[in-house]
Amino acid sequence: MKIYILNSKENMGKAAAEKAAEILRKAIKEKGKANFIAATGASQFEFLDHLTKITSLEWGETTMFHLDEYIGLSEDHPASFRRYLQERLISKVHPGKVFLIAGDAPGSEEECERLNDIISQYEIDVAFVGIGENGHLAFNDPPADFETEKPYIIVELDTACRRQQLGEGWFNSLEEVPQKAISMSVNQIMKAKNIICTVPDKRKAQAVKDCFGGEEISPYYPASILKRHDHCYVFLDEQSAMYLK
Numbered sequence: 001m002k003i004y005i006l007n008s009k010e011n012m013g014k015a016a017a018e019k020a021a022e023i024l025r026k027a028i029k030e031k032g033k034a035n036f037i038a039a040t041g042a043s044q045f046e047f048l049d050h051l052t053k054i055t056s057l058e059w060g061e062t063t064m065f066h067l068d069e070y071i072g073l074s075e076d077h078p079a080s081f082r083r084y085l086q087e088r089l090i091s092k093v094h095p096g097k098v099f100l101i102a103g104d105a106p107g108s109e110e111e112c113e114r115l116n117d118i119i120s121q122y123e124i125d126v127a128f129v130g131i132g133e134n135g136h137l138a139f140n141d142p143p144a145d146f147e148t149e150k151p152y153i154i155v156e157l158d159t160a161c162r163r164q165q166l167g168e169g170w171f172n173s174l175e176e177v178p179q180k181a182i183s184m185s186v187n188q189i190m191k192a193k194n195i196i197c198t199v200p201d202k203r204k205a206q207a208v209k210d211c212f213g214g215e216e217i218s219p220y221y222p223a224s225i226l227k228r229h230d231h232c233y234v235f236l237d238e239q240s241a242m243y244l245k
Contacts, residue, residue, distance in 0.1 A: 001226055001232040002232070003234045004236070007237070013045070016050075018050075020128065021051065025057065028058050033096075035122045035125050037065045037128060037192060038066060039130055040067070041130055042201070043198050043204075051089075059093040060094065061096055063097040063098075064089075064098045066101045067184050068184060071154070071181055081103075082102075115182075119188070127195045129189060129197050131207055132223075133160060135207045135221045142221065146225065149187055152185065155182075159174075162174060199234065200239065201240055202239040212224070215227075
């Protein structure tokens with residue numbers, strides 16, 4: 001794992017986007033296609049803004065997978081991650097293939113099985129992720145499951161996670177925030193050949209310290225597992241990195 005500290009959120013997003021573009025270009029050049037995982041949330045705003053403005057990428061040769069989604073929300077809900085990705089990524093660059101999580105599917109277990117069958121056929125070149133205020137990776141809240149080999153799983157969202165979603169303005173009250181989600185598992189994220197993790201803002205500083213500030217790797221600090229990945233690139237701004245030595 002490599003950590004880069006930039007002097008602003010804007011520069012953090014730009015640097016992360018340039019690294020992402022480099023990885024995608026290399027995959028397309030070597031095998032004619034690239035497969036990537038897209039995350040959502042406030043941590044991805046600057047990153048996706050810069051990434052979608054890079055015109056030299058052959059987006060038609062890419063396949064996109066979706067990191068996580070609330071159970072029970074329709075795609076048109078303001079907090080839907082499918083809506084987020086449509087507005088901030090898909091409608092701007094038009095990936096060749098897109099596999100989204102249907103959080104409002106009649107059966108969540110069946111939806112996981114559908115996605116697991118699909119993603120098992122793909123080698124992922126790069127995963128775009130952030131980390132939560134509680135250190136979560138995707139929606140794998142502490143203590144995260146480091147053992148399951150299933151690519152997509154159903155998870156319970158803890159109160160800290162749900163408060164973060166409320167604080168970021170996606171919902172009007174804590175009661176509105178769903179208690180369950182479909183999330184890509186930790187092991188599936190770690191299978192990506194490359195990982196780009198963007199973490200801006202002071203409110204993430206303690207999580208950054210807990211997950212990346214020492215040697216410990218623990219399910220209680222889920223994103224700490226990224227330290228085991230040789231090609232994980234963590235992009236921070238000065239605010240999120242304020243507690244690192």
